[in-house]
Amino acid sequence: MKPSMLAKLEQLANRFVELDELLMCEGATANMDSYRKLTRERAELAPLVELFHQYGAAQGDMAAAQEMAQDPEMKEFAQDEIEAAKARLAALELDLQKMLLPKDVNDERNIFLEIRAGTGGDESALFAGDLLRMYTRFAERNRWQVEVVSESSSDLGGYREVIVRIIGNGVYSKLKFESGGHRVQRVPATETQGRIHTSACTVAVMPEADEVEDVNINPADLRIDTYRASGAGGQHINKTDSAVRLTHLPTGIVVECQDDRSQHKNKAQALKVLAARIKDVQLREQQSKEAATRKSLIGSGDRSERIRTYNFPQGRLTDHRINLTLYKLDFIMDGDLIDLTNALAAEHQAELLAALGD
Numbered sequence: 001m002k003p004s005m006l007a008k009l010e011q012l013a014n015r016f017v018e019l020d021e022l023l024m025c026e027g028a029t030a031n032m033d034s035y036r037k038l039t040r041e042r043a044e045l046a047p048l049v050e051l052f053h054q055y056g057a058a059q060g061d062m063a064a065a066q067e068m069a070q071d072p073e074m075k076e077f078a079q080d081e082i083e084a085a086k087a088r089l090a091a092l093e094l095d096l097q098k099m100l101l102p103k104d105v106n107d108e109r110n111i112f113l114e115i116r117a118g119t120g121g122d123e124s125a126l127f128a129g130d131l132l133r134m135y136t137r138f139a140e141r142n143r144w145q146v147e148v149v150s151e152s153s154s155d156l157g158g159y160r161e162v163i164v165r166i167i168g169n170g171v172y173s174k175l176k177f178e179s180g181g182h183r184v185q186r187v188p189a190t191e192t193q194g195r196i197h198t199s200a201c202t203v204a205v206m207p208e209a210d211e212v213e214d215v216n217i218n219p220a221d222l223r224i225d226t227y228r229a230s231g232a233g234g235q236h237i238n239k240t241d242s243a244v245r246l247t248h249l250p251t252g253i254v255v256e257c258q259d260d261r262s263q264h265k266n267k268a269q270a271l272k273v274l275a276a277r278i279k280d281v282q283l284r285e286q287q288s289k290e291a292a293t294r295k296s297l298i299g300s301g302d303r304s305e306r307i308r309t310y311n312f313p314q315g316r317l318t319d320h321r322i323n324l325t326l327y328k329l330d331f332i333m334d335g336d337l338i339d340l341t342n343a344l345a346a347e348h349q350a351e352l353l354a355a356l357g358d
Helices: 003-024 030-069 072-100 121-141 171-178 234-240 263-291 329-335 337-358
Strands: 111-117 145-153 157-167 180-186 197-207 222-227 243-248 253-257 306-311 316-317 324-326
Touching: 003 030, 003 072, 030 072, 111 121, 111 171, 111 263, 121 145, 121 157, 121 171, 121 180, 121 329, 145 253, 145 263, 157 171, 171 197, 171 337, 197 263, 222 329, 243 263, 253 263, 253 316, 306 329, 316 329, 316 337, 324 337
Parallel strands: 180 306
Antiparallel strands: 111 157, 111 197, 145 157, 180 197, 222 243, 243 253, 306 316, 316 324
């Protein structure tokens, strides 16, 4: 183990002991906010410190086995113990490295998921609907809640654009690598010659800001337009100017919301989406700066970057960023994304570990 890593772990172990002493002090609960903060910090450190203690015990086992190896009669047995201790130390060191990796502050946030039809006309719009169903089914498997924020339907039942809010524990952590271009290869229902067509959609996954104010939206930078909603929604929604369009003048970002009868609620929802989009731009700018020093194995998540191909005739999904191919497309389109999300997270973790070792 590197001296710097060992020093960091010892520092955290000492902090853990200090927290125990602070929590056991008389009057520790006098300030409940402070008490909760200390309790939360201790809970976060506990698994790491336990692992560090296991590492120390394994080091002790190694030293005992090496001492035993000095006895000719015990040498063979001791060698087996030494090899076992080495393997244990290597595994524990890797686990400790993973626990020391910087955490993404957005991992536990809810998200706004945007799906837009791209090249391919009606088939692209239908595929956008399929992607929405895939993510909705994945959300159901994770007991997350899905709310439609805005939608623009196509004539054949798909979506030219759809935005949903997904609410639940760790949503961003599981879906943050979905941003980018999604390509589909299949025979469209309208194709009479049985030819395979290729079309595409773009997906954007944006962590929800805690508050709109977090991204410092200046009211003077907004142009607010109201208009009459179109499409389904009943007589009331179509007879009043309840739909809202926000234009953020500095960035040119435009957000529309017309799903609620209340203009006030539509404006509030549109502001949330706008805040998430601005936050997303800031995140991608930050990631671009980090990627300037090392290439990201997961990709930049740029909207124009093709990240994945869904080949229906072969029942095959390929994620081009990590060269992963899965022959279970029917299950994936029904929301079984766990193999995919785990593989992407593992590759990202491996990249962070490699950077840690530089």
